Amino acid sequence: MSLSKDLEKAIDDAVDGEHDALAKLSKDIHANPELRFEEHKAATWIAELLRARGFEVEHGLAGMSTALRAKRGNAKGPRVAILGEYDALPDIGHACGHNLIAMSAVGAFLAAAKVVDKAGGEVVFLGTPAEEGGGGKIKMIEAGVFDGLSAAMMFHPFDRDILAHPALASVWLAMTFHGAPAHGAAAPHDGKSALTACMDTFRLIDGQRVHFRDGVRVHGYITNGGQAVNIIPELAACEFSVRARTAPELARVRAIVERCAAGAAMASDVKVEIVARQGYRDMRNNMAMARRFGAHFERTSSGRKALETDERVGAGSTDMGDVSHVVPSIHPYLAIVDENEALCHQHRFAHAAGSDRGLKTAVDAAKALARTAVEVLTDDNLRRTVQEEWRASR
Ligand SMILES: [Zn+2]
Structure with missing residues (x-):
């Protein structure tokens, strides 16, 4: 009726x-x-x-x-x-x-x-x-x-x-990289760049895209790119949105993204802290x-x-x-x-x-x-x- x-x-x-x-x-x-x-x-x-x-x-x-x-x-x-x-x-x-x-x-x-x-x-x-x-x-x-x-x-x-x-099901990942500051010209060898690790995270994720299923979206932006031009950045931060058509694929891709951040941090010998915010189903x-x-x-x-x-x-x-x-x-x-x-x-x-x-x-x-x-x-x-x-x- x-x-x-x-x-x-x-x-x-x-x-x-x-x-x-x-x-x-x-x-x-x-x-x-x-x-x-x-x-x-x-x-x-x-x-x-x-x-x-x-x-x-x-x-x-x-x-x-x-x-x-x-x-x-x-x-x-x-x-x-x-x-x-x-x-x-x-x-x-x-x-x-x-x-x-x-x-x-x-x-x-x-x-x-x-x-x-x-x-x-x-x-x-x-x-x-x-x-x-x-x-x-x-x-x-x-x-x-x-x-x-x-x-x-x-x-x-x-x-x-x-x-x-x-x-798409989604989750937000806020990443903060902690390095060591140093004079960018006088003593760069003493610093550990948080920004390099932050940027490497983007590059590593891009390399993983060949493994994503249809419908997956990973996109981010840098929310803190450093403190001054003459300081090796002690702190850098970015945020990613990770999305997929299903909850299991979302969990899988989220693990890849977090692995990329960890790998980038290891390469620069800095620490990374990741805070996940509940996304949508x-x-x-x-x-x-x-x-x-x-x-x-x-x-x-x-x-x-x-x-x-x-x-x-x-x-x-x-x-x-x-x-x-x-x-x-x-x-x-x-x-x-x-x-x-x-x-x-x-x-x-x-x-x-x-x-x-x-x-x-x-x-x-x-x-x-x-x-x-x-x-x-x-x-x-x-x-x-x-x-x-x-x-x-x-
Ligand atoms: Zn809307």
Whole structure:
């Protein structure tokens, strides 16, 4: 059974009725980029809009002042969460388009909440901070925010429409090299260069790339390159992101990267200290739900037919991956630029996130998200299929 025409129309009308408020929210967040855990303006604007529509908003969850939750409906029935992100990137602002994610999630929640009493069950809005390296959703999982949910969903801007693109499991490795300082000209023979070991780590890792499986990504940057031009660097530091399609491959490649750092340190007779930060888990896209989203999006967008995946384009990582391991989840990507015109984390993409085209896609996404959420609430068979697929994937 698919969604009734009445419910579809009520949802689409509700999103259209909020168009100006949603556009303003997206524009304001876009014009005021805030870094992970510091999304105070964005979280306040979202909470203000929801409160103005009569919702109680919990502000501050899982120890994060910028996490939000609002609900409507009957918590004894099935419960579906729609997730918003709103953090930006250093220097390049909203180059991941999280302002559009926030806007579409708020729009979808407002629309689904309008019909939830007819649909049965509960719809939940979750404002999830710090996707860019902070893992806000992981903190919310640990705090039990996702307990008892039947499904979770969000959309992400991209350069093409893809329903179920992979996201890579990841870990961050911070490496600090400790050498011995000496005058760079008068007594270089007395020094041990931490920077040489740091740079050798990059070269050794590059040499190992022939052994990486498809989809592996290892990329880093030097965070401390020394102290002065005339001192053999006593201290140097770098950070790597290591990513792979599966947890076992991630563990294997992480061991290679750490071995390279140890080998480089040995060559320069310096010490290396490695601190690992929890990364994100791989994304387990729920195909039953992703296909329903695709069918709805085709209609809300007047005919855009999304691919299920696209091998021609690379994958990143998201803390929605962690959510997908505890609740059946979707994270479809929708185009706000032409294919290959720009991708996330580029200046051009930041511009697109503030464009009319970006806004239009996010509005269509809001309708498709709300329709999918309400369909999961109303359709017992769909819910069962979603659950069975998720259980089988574990
Ligand atoms: Zn993003």
